[in-house]
Amino acid sequence: MPAPIGRRDKDGKTAMQVMLLIHADESAWPRMPEAERNAAMAAYGAYTEALRAAGALVNANRLMPAGTAHTVRLVNGAPQVLDGPYAETREQLGGYYLIEVPDMATALRWAARCPGAGHGVVEARPVMA
Amino acid sequence: MTAASLAAERAARDSYGRLLAWLAARGRDIAQAEDALADAFAAALATWPRDGVPDKPEAWLLTAARRRLLDGHRRRATASAAEPTLRHAALLAEEPEPDAIPDHRLALLLACAAPEVERAAQAPLMLQVVLGLDAARIASAFLVSPAAMGQRLVRAKRRIAASGARFALPGREGVAARLPAVLDAIYAAYAAGAQDPADGGALAGEALWLARIAAALAPEEAEALGLAALLLHLEARRPAARDTAGHYVPLSDQPPEAWDGAMQAEAEALLRRAFALGAPGRFQWEAAVQSVHAARRVTGRTDWAAILLLYDALLAATASPVVALNRAVALAEAGGVAAGLAALRSLGADGRLAGYQPFWAAMASLAARAGETAEAEAARLRAAGLATDPAVRDFLLRLSPS
Numbered sequence: 066m067p068a069p070i071g072r073r074d075k076d077g078k079t080a081m082q083v084m085l086l087i088h089a090d091e092s093a094w095p096r097m098p099e100a101e102r103n104a105a106m107a108a109y110g111a112y113t114e115a116l117r118a119a120g121a122l123v124n125a126n127r128l129m130p131a132g133t134a135h136t137v138r139l140v141n142g143a144p145q146v147l148d149g150p151y152a153e154t155r156e157q158l159g160g161y162y163l164i165e166v167p168d169m170a171t172a173l174r175w176a177a178r179c180p181g182a183g184h185g186v187v188e189a190r191p192v193m194a
Numbered sequence: 195m196t197a198a199s200l201a202a203e204r205a206a207r208d209s210y211g212r213l214l215a216w217l218a219a220r221g222r223d224i225a226q227a228e229d230a231l232a233d234a235f236a237a238a239l240a241t242w243p244r245d246g247v248p249d250k251p252e253a254w255l256l257t258a259a260r261r262r263l264l265d266g267h268r269r270r271a272t273a274s275a276a277e278p279t280l281r282h283a284a285l286l287a288e289e290p291e292p293d294a295i296p297d298h299r300l301a302l303l304l305a306c307a308a309p310e311v312e313r314a315a316q317a318p319l320m321l322q323v324v325l326g327l328d329a330a331r332i333a334s335a336f337l338v339s340p341a342a343m344g345q346r347l348v349r350a351k352r353r354i355a356a357s358g359a360r361f362a363l364p365g366r367e368g369v370a371a372r373l374p375a376v377l378d379a380i381y382a383a384y385a386a387g388a389q390d391p392a393d394g395g396a397l398a399g400e401a402l403w404l405a406r407i408a409a410a411l412a413p414e415e416a417e418a419l420g421l422a423a424l425l426l427h428l429e430a431r432r433p434a435a436r437d438t439a440g441h442y443v444p445l446s447d448q449p450p451e452a453w454d455g456a457m458q459a460e461a462e463a464l465l466r467r468a469f470a471l472g473a474p475g476r477f478q479w480e481a482a483v484q485s486v487h488a489a490r491r492v493t494g495r496t497d498w499a500a501i502l503l504l505y506d507a508l509l510a511a512t513a514s515p516v517v518a519l520n521r522a523v524a525l526a527e528a529g530g531v532a533a534g535l536a537a538l539r540s541l542g543a544d545g546r547l548a549g550y551q552p553f554w555a556a557m558a559s560l561a562a563r564a565g566e567t568a569e570a571e572a573a574r575l576r577a578a579g580l581a582t583d584p585a586v587r588d589f590l591l592r593l594s595p596s
Contacts, residue, residue: 104588104591107578107591108578108584108587108588108591110575111575111576111578111579111587111590111591112578112579113579114575114576114579115575115576115578115579115580116579118548118576118579119548119549170337170338173337173338174337174582177337177582178579178580178581178582180584180587183584
């Protein structure tokens with residue numbers, strides 16, 4: 066792993082941004098009983114608030130299901146648009162948190178707290194500064 | 195599993211650290227000793243099923259590993275004719291007494307917690323070197339990648355080798371001076387293991403094993419006994435923190451029958467021996483707090499006034515914000531919710547506990563009992579957001595019945 070590129074925040078402490086990418090089986094969501102869905106929403110809500118209170122939250126979003134995705138590439142110089150996500154895997158990118166933390170160890174602690182680590186996989190990727 | 199591989203497994207569990215300590219003391223390099231021992235275990239797995247398990251499996255393994263190390267030394271010696279290498283070869287050539295392989299594991303533990311080993315590597319190093327756990331298994335509990343943990347361990351062993359550590363036991367005073375770092379690292383290993391539910395929290399059990407080794411090899415050191423007592427108490431209750439459906443059960447709701455009485459009795463015996471040595475300290479007080487909780491099995495109640503006194507002593511000795519948090523909770527029980535809540539609020543101003551999940555869980559509980567509904571709700575959500583364990587998170591979000 067290349068060393069994450071640290072930079073200094075306004076207080077002179079090192080800070081880095083890390084993307085927490087939540088990959089999960091999105092077909093599980095509509096099959097969940099409503100109580101379980103509400104529970105998951107509550108867990109994400111609490112997690113988001115904890116990040117905000119810690120001053121670590123930069124941005125977060127939940128994405129529409131992968132079926133709404135389109136891919137675009139140039140084929141012989143002409144744009145080609147296809148329906149669906151880039152990779153047809155069972156686990157799809159379903160949302161992300163962009164966080165600002167002093168180091169990767171702190172980022173991994175937040176990744177472990179993310180409810181997504183329980184029902185899917187959380188990928189932590191440092192942002193290139 | 196065949197009888198032979200079972201015997202190899204058992205030998206591994208019981209003797210790994212003892213054999214490694216012996217080899218490291220003679221060969222002066224942990225990494226080389228580990229390689230030699232791994233080869234010896236591989237040879238055992240290959241030959242024991244065919245030839246039968248030897249009478250003295252430990253001595254067999256030691257002889258095989260010793261030969262490996264000697265071969266390596268001879269090769270290096272002919273290349274460099276280096277004086278220290280020759281001296282190590284002479285030490286290794288001494289035939290060990292098969293019935294009395296001396297137990298050097300305390301020296302090995304002291305080497306793992308030596309000042310030249312970076313702090314974050316000390317606990318993982320003990321788990322690997324003394325118990326033979328692999329880096330990947332250790333890594334997840336400490337929330338780092340297996341590759342990063344592997345590098346950290348390799349670096350630590352190189353530092354120890356470069357420092358010229360002799361893995362010889364220092365005198366009583368030397369042990370006393372360096373033991374606190376060992377005990378801190380074992381405690382850190384337990385804490386990491388207890389919050390890592392993989393294999394049913396097996397890593398916590400391994401850390402307890404380390405504490406037992408330290409207590410057995412330094413029986414005159416009260417804090418070593420205190421740490422073993424503390425971890426036995428915590429381990430005795432760990433399974434009771436889950437009900438049959440997997441929901442989280444806080445200590446106050448745990449039925450004492452769910453606790454492991456044998457472990458608690460062992461803890462009590464250790465703690466009595468520790469107190470008799472007349473050298474009180476942090477781990478003995480912490481163990482004494484757990485011993486008051488354990489007494490609920492007999493008395494049906496918790497003596498919070500006694501716990502408060504113990505936390506007073508701990509706070510005076512350590513000034514730790516986590517101890518101050520626990521003291522505030524005890525104060526709420528012994529001296530009223532208002533006093534406990536006030537203590538918690540002033541602690542909150544200090545900032546060091548802002549990211550500490552148990553602080554917000556305690557705040558949620560005390561504020562709710564004091565009728566401070568809004569404050570309680572905010573703290574409850576904050577605690578849930580900081581939880582790693584889904585069962586604890588569900589409990590805080592009131593998603594599981596309690």
